[in-house]
Amino acid sequence: MRRVVEVTNIKKSFGKLRVLDKVDFYVKEGDFKVIIGENGSGKSTLLKIMVGLLLPDEGEVNVLGIDVKKQWKKLSAKIGVVLANERSLYWKLTAWENLDIFGGIYGVPKKERRKRMKELLERFGLFEYKDKPVEDFSTGMRKKLMVCKALIHNPKILFVDEILNGLDPSSTREMVEYLSELNEKGLTVVMISHVLHILPESADVALLRNGQIQMEVKYKDIRSKRREIYEVFEKLIKVGEVDEKDILFSREGYEDKA
Amino acid sequence: MKKIFYLAVKDMKIRLKYKFVWINMALTPFFIIGPYVFSSRIVEVNSLAESVMIGALLWYWLNQYFFGVGDGFTEEREEGALISVILSPVSLLAFLLSKSVDTFLMNLYITFFTLIFFNLSGVKLEIHLLFFLLLIISGVYITFFSIFFAALSLWKKKIGSINSTTQFFFGILSGMVNPVEHFPHYIRFISYAIPLTYLISIGRNIMKNENGSNFISQLLILTALSFAYLIFGIWLLRKAENEIRRKGEWETW
């Protein structure tokens, strides 16, 4: 599979604070990549650099063969992005109006747009609320609508920042299942998440720590007979490694950059 | 072009969710420019009231463009939705142009009611085709000027805070109530750098039914000046965009 995201030697500081320090990171077509790390470890910074919102101080970013530093607007039509902020929708407009406007902005033809809006809203159980303004939605409904908005133009890669926060257990499962289903159909997914107990089996987990990607491992390999999975991840994120006893399967074939 | 259309539709749809805003828009210009027009009428020279009304009305157009386009990023940035537009394949310039389309439509609505209210108050303007042409030209050229201001306030955010104050200075300096010829020459120098000065002057010429040749030269200067602001504005917009991408400040204000 070809690499659709290639981040090379990225450095980024805010004032004196060095957030990313020589980050090398890639995503292959069809991957479901989850970036994990402590609060403030630079996950959102890395995601924003990948979508072009943020310029790195040094290094190269290439997504779908496009130089993101120079041609981020060209890239924007080919990717979908869901940021953590629920306010990124137009709250005064209804769900339908939001999708219609964004579909138009992303150049989706009217007939196709309407069909897709209906599909997406139905898939997330929002169709019956399509005429309600977003300000009357619950957090979970808004997050689902944000995903609908990001998918309205059928992007090749979906970047998602902490979408699972604030969702109830069944909405969390539903969201993960849907992203997983899209991934199985060929959509590449790059996701930041602190909710780690329910990721798709096919996901790859990348640990961002001390400004670098320190470890990449298959999600399904991180299993423990003696601890809760949450505790395993807690140690992984905090210390940067886990006991061998907590990893059931072979890590062969995965990079360990620690 | 389609993107601009969708963004303008979005603005209109949002505005339709609020009802009172339409009443406010219809009445406010009358109250804002009323003091200037009625003060001039006190001295019982009707032509002065008309002249002030032309100046004040065009100044109000500039106000709306400075709020709508010049301050075009602020509201959506504060509400949080701007980031979604930034992430979409819409350039900052296209976003501002969509604001300009929206402002133009609002200005037509505003002008319609303002003229009616002044008419009922005894101040009547003779409206003809050239007047509408002037409004369209104002829409285009004040948009260019506002894009320059929007770029400036995106680049240095705090400049946006003096938007209203700046508008008053522009109004006074561009001869809203008094022809700029009455100003000392060093002030006139600033007046001639403001596109509104030429628009007001052309507007007054039209109302006096003067020969078109009187304002052709002013129109040419206005065109050159406005395009200069546009070019400089686009350059500044790009500079501001890269600056924000470096600092990651799309969601701060």
Add this chain to the structure above:
Amino acid sequence: MVSSLHLAKAGFLSAKKYKIDWYGAFFTPLLTILPVVLLYYLGTKSGLVQFFYGATNTKNIFGYLLLGAAYWNYVEVLWGSVFTLKYYMRIGQLEEIFIMPISALGYIFSWSVLGLVRVTIESVPIIILAILLNVTTFTLIRFILAVGVVIFSIIASFGFVFLFFGVTLSFKEGDELVSLLGNAAPLIGGMFFPVSVLPKGLEYFAYVFPFTWGLDLSRHFLMNTNTLLDVKKELIVLMALSFLYLGLGVLSFKALQTKARREGMQGF
């Protein structure tokens, strides 16, 4: 009260980050009257002075306008708190703010205290200038009476702001109402010229507006201008209107706040 001061401190610290706003706020009232001053002085000066003298008993047009600007500054400063309320709604912090142990009066106070300080600093030179321009008519008693009139006007202003608060919470469009009334008030209330000059429809509207009487009286006490009615009668009208608007404002606020709490405060 203490909680309100802390909220006011938060406002002050935020405002410090935007120092340039202060210049804007300082200049705007003066800039509003500047076109009129220019119109009179650069244009048809003599006719206007004659008119003014006949209608107001003063030839000091500049002082007349300055006092008008200072008066409106005080009256309107409270209304600005509604824009703060709407701002918190827009950025999604209203509910956070409203669970604080602060009453509606506390919010109005904390969001306008900065403005009151600013207006006072800004108005002192204006008032001194206006008095200097009318030094022959100035006495301490008249000054105290003028201050009393401003205080009554502020009571009426509180009535308005309570109503605006309620409307904003319930219908989200209170800021539009403030903006409309704030823009209409200078014209209708006689900031630029006596209300008798207004078109008839507006003139009648001006008389139910408490600030018309307040401004008319404060100008009379400081500049010895003509009043619309006999001074004593006008004082009674001002007091009656002030308490009427305050009562109506508080009642409508209570009703609208209950409505908002029943329907939810989210959105903007």
